[in-house]
Every structure is written in structure tokens, then in C-alpha cells.
């Protein structure tokens with residue numbers, strides 16, 4: 356288990372604070388928003404109102420799983436001020452007091468923080484893997500404040516330069532489908548609790564443990580609430596690169612889980628159906644916009660959202676927003692940006708509606724086919740990137756203007772398939788071979804990264820476009836959630852076992868997340884270049900179309916339930932580029 360999965364929070368009551376706490380350091384956001392919420396709730400639940408006596412204030416955090424706790428709205432952590440930090444002056448005899456057994460540590464602490472005395476403090480668990488106490492004095496961060504209550508996090512355990520973040524892996528089992536029922540397939544998967552899965556097929560039984568396991572009865576809402584996706588969204592807002600990718604055999608439920616039943620078809624369903632059946636991506640987008648609104652209010656600084664959507668089809672990268680661009684795009688690499696797709700169309704959007712429209716259109720442009728195992732099989736790996744930018748003060752020099760650039764990436768992988776079962780031929784066979792080849796490279800990278808010896812050696816990211824683009828998510832500087840999808844049918848035993856083995860290895864991959872910032876000047880120069888390029892492209896397109904007018908159609912929003920929506924986003928995108936440039 357990585358250090359990051361053991362989070363330390365303290366709920367501390369401070370007498371009135373006369374001087375504001377100094378802000379000197381960028382914080383890593385909570386590893387566990389649910390735990391944060393739970394702590395606060397624990398605190399209020401017993402007292403009904405914030406406690407008044409210091410002895411009543413000491414609360415130990417439950418060693419709860421971050422992701423298995425539904426976050427409930429907390430009155431205490433709403434509208435928290437910007438994050439501050441302070442240097443704890445002294446912590447003495449940390450091991451003197453173990454009221455809750457060997458994994459808990461508590462001490463009374465008398466110290467002075469900007470004229471405020473900390474009477475008591477509470478801290479979380481010792482790391483169950485290393486046994487280290489996560490409090491050793493040093494740096495603490497205020498992560499939440501309400502009236503006189505503060506919630507502190509141990510900065511040391513969260514140092515971005517040293518902190519590792521393990522890839523989180525969840526498994527979703529889809530129900531047995533009609534095809535499998537007709538073959539009298541039986542279910543060979545048994546969920547044991549919320550994290551363990553037993554495979555009892557023709558091969559010797561095997562048990563696997565993951566961060567969460569979702570059985571056939573789990574709903575789309577369950578997956579959204581308990582998968583850990585909210586943490587990824589929160590981290591992306593804080594400036595990290597968060598990636599969620601779905602992996603599994605063809606027809607195992609990846610697109611169902613990511614988008615909803617039938618993929619793009621869900622956008623043509625009525626609103627009630629969509630609300631119930633929307634998959635993780637639209638739900639996460641909804642959550643993202645909710646959080647952005649709150650954050651923008653808290654920080655009084657706007658966010659800018661830039662979106663791109665591409666697919667890797669037969670080892671060629673195609674733009675899903677701008678399908679007219681028929682040339683294959685290239686993967687480029689730079690020390691600053693890592694691997695990225697060169698010349699990929701990116702568009703600024705302002706509303707959730709625009710983003711959902713892009714998602715729908717991109718999905719409609721995606722390569723699909725029907726084969727023996729899935730009527731609506733995705734024949735490509737699709738990658739939706741949502742770049743979240745916010746202008747901030749420089750870390751060292753507050754006068755310096757920086758832009759924080761977080762990113763939220765959703766990847767719906769094409770499924771591996773056995774040709775003799777899917778009966779793919781001709782064009783589909785070529786697709787299958789390419790899909791299997793890139794997934795094999797992904798598997799090789801996962802295996803290497805999960806092996807402590809091989810990890811230090813060569814990782815073959817460069818062997819496929821998919822692995823190059825996922826390099827930051829696997830063993831790089833991002834934060835990653837892998838959703839392994841499997842069929843419970845006995846006829847899929849080999850494929851399900853293979854998926855579970857890869858997922859099991861992926862659990863051991865550790866990333867070293869970092870916040871990405873760039874100077875505002877660089878961002879403006881880059882934007883200028885992009886605006887110039889877009890203007891040229893726009894001019895060229897207008898000439899080709901013989902278009903004389905000055906106005907282009909505006910984005911059509913999702914005001915009706917029916918039909919696919921087409922839009923001309925480049926015009927709106929240009930407006931936003933221009934206005935942002937003007938503002939800056």
C-alpha cells in the first residue's frame with residue numbers, strides 16, 4: 356500500500372485566531388475527500404454542534420476506505436478558505452499515549468501558531484504498511500476551517516516530491532448476457548465483500564483483492580460514488596493529471612461503464628433514462644462543473660476548460676472532434692509536456708452542455724463494429740482530455756503570475772478479443788490484430804512497472820501509441836484509476852482471469868504525482884500561437900466553403916432530448932481564445 360492511501364487528518368479547535376495563518380506552500384489536495392468529510396461528520400455527530408471542551412475534541416479517524424464511503428454534504432467543509440500551512444513548533448513524546456491500540460497515536464500539543472494556541476490535536480493512523488507514524492513534527496496544512504475549527508493534514512506525508520500514489524484498481528462484473536445464457540454459461544465469479552473476488556471455474560480457484568469490486572447488481576451511480584473518480588476530479592482541479600481508463604475483454608462492459616448502455620446511443624434517450632444510466636464520464640463531468648463553480652467562488656479566480664478527443668485506430672491517431680482532419684496525428688514528446696498528440700484540435704468550452712456535446716459527437720465519430728461477441732464493439736481506444744487551467748500566484752514569488760494546468764483524461768480502451776470466438780474477418784481482423792497488439796504492449800508495461808526489479812529498467816512505452824500516451828498515468832506523474840471490466844460467464848474464464856491478473860499487477864504501480872504549472876507568459880504565448888493557427892485554419896475553411904459572412908453558427912446546446920446534436924465549436928472556441936487573450 357502506498358503512503359498516500361493512509362491519510363492523516365486532525366480536527367483541531369483553535370481559540371480565536373487574531374492573525375491569519377501564513378500561506379507559503381501549495382498543498383496537495385486530500386487523498387481522500389470522503390475521509391475528510393467523515394472526520395468532520397464524526398466530530399459534529401456526537402456533539403450535535405461543535406464541541407466546546409478540549410477533552411471532547413479528540414477524535415480518532417476510522418481506518419475507513421476512502422472510496423467505500425459515500426461522501427455526504429458536510430456543513431463544516433463547505434466554502435473553506437484557501438489552504439494555509441504552518442510550522443508545528445514542537446511535538447514531544449509522540450509514543451507516550453496509545454489510547455486506541457498500537458495503530459493510533461495521540462498527544463496533547465501546546466504550541467503557538469500565529470498567536471493561537473493549539474490545545475489538542477488528533478491524528479490518524481500509523482501507516483499499516485510501514486508502521487511509521489505519519490506525524491513527526493514539521494509541516495502541517497490547514498485544509499479546512501469553520502468558525503474556530505480547523506482540520507490539519509500532515510504536510511510531510513504529502514510532500515509532492517516524495518509522495519507516491521498507487522494506481523487504484525476497481526473491478527466491475529457485468530451480468531451474464533443473452534448470448535451466454537443461450538449457451539448455458541454459468542457464472543464463475545463470486546464477490547466476497549466489497550473488495551474481493553473468487554474465480555471458481557475449470558481452473559484452480561483463485562481469489563483476487565482490489566480497491567473495490569462491483570458485482571452484477573451494482574448501478575452506474577454506485578460506480579460513480581464508490582470508484583474514487585471524485586478524487587481524480589478534485590486532484591485534476593488542483594493541477595494534477597488524473598486518468599481513468601477502462602480495460603477488459605470485448606463486450607465486458609467498458610463503454611457501458613464509462614459512457615452508458617450503447618455508448619453514444621445514450622445521448623438520444625430521454626432525460627430520465629439518461630439520468631439513471633449515464634456512465635462514469637458524464638457523471639464525472641457533472642461533478643467537475645459543480646466543483647469548479649464552488650472553487651471559482653472560493654478562490655475568486657475563474658477556470659478555463661480546454662477539451663480534446665481522439666482515438667487510436669489501427670495505430671493511427673484520429674481527431675474525434677475534428678474528423679475532417681484525415682491525416683493521422685503524431686505522438687510527440689517533450690521534457691516539459693511528456694508525450695502528447697501533436698496538432699490535435701483543442702477547444703475551449705464554457706458549459707457542461709458543450710462538453711457533453713463534444714463527448715457525444717466524438718463518440719459518434721468513433722470506429723465501431725458488430726461482431727460475434729458485441730453488437731456495438733468499439734474498434735479503437737478513445738481518449739477524452741479535459742484540461743483545467745487556473746491562474747495563480749507564483750509559489751516563490753507571489754507577484755509572479757502562473758497558470759496551473761490540471762488534466763482529467765478518460766480512456767475507453769478497445770477490448771481484447773480471440774479471433775476464433777469473435778469470428779472477425781477482413782477489415783475487422785486487421786482492427787483486432789492492432790487492438791490486441793497495443794493491449795499486449797500495455798500489458799507488458801504494466802507487468803514491468805509492477806515488478807520492483809524491472810521497474811528500474813526499460814519500460815517499453817514507445818512500443819505503441821497507446822502506451823506512450825499513457826506513460827504519465829502508469830508509473831509517471833499522474834493519478835490513475837483503472838476499471839477492469841469482466842464477464843462472469845464460464846466461457847470467458849481465460850479472458851476474465853487474464854484481465855484480473857493484469858489488474859492485480861496494476862495495483863502495484865506507483866506514480867509520483869506533481870502539480871503542473873507554467874508561467875502565465877508562456878501560456879499567453881502558447882495561446883497566441885494557437886489563436887493564430889486557428890484563425891488561419893478558419894480562414895482557409897471559410898474560403899473552401901465560399902463562406903462570406905462574418906458570423907459562424909454558435910454552439911447548439913442540449914435543450915431537447917432527441918437527435919444527435921451537431922455544432923460548430925471552432926467559432927465559440929475562437930471567441931474564448933480571443934477574450935482570454937484580451938483579458939490577459
Ligand SMILES: Nc1ncnc2c1ncn2[C@@H]1O[C@H](COP(=O)(O)OP(=O)(O)OP(=O)(O)O)[C@@H](O)[C@H]1O
Pocket residue numbers: 528529530532603604605606607608609610611612615616617729731732733734768769770771840
Ligand atoms: N453492468 C452492466 N449491466 C448491464 N448491461 C451491461 C453491463 N455492462 C455491459 N453491459 C452490456 O453489455 C454489452 C457490451 O458492453 P460494452 O459495449 O460496454 O462492452 P465493451 O467492453 O465496451 O466492448 P468492446 O471492447 O467490444 O467495445 C452492451 O450491450 C452493454 O450495455
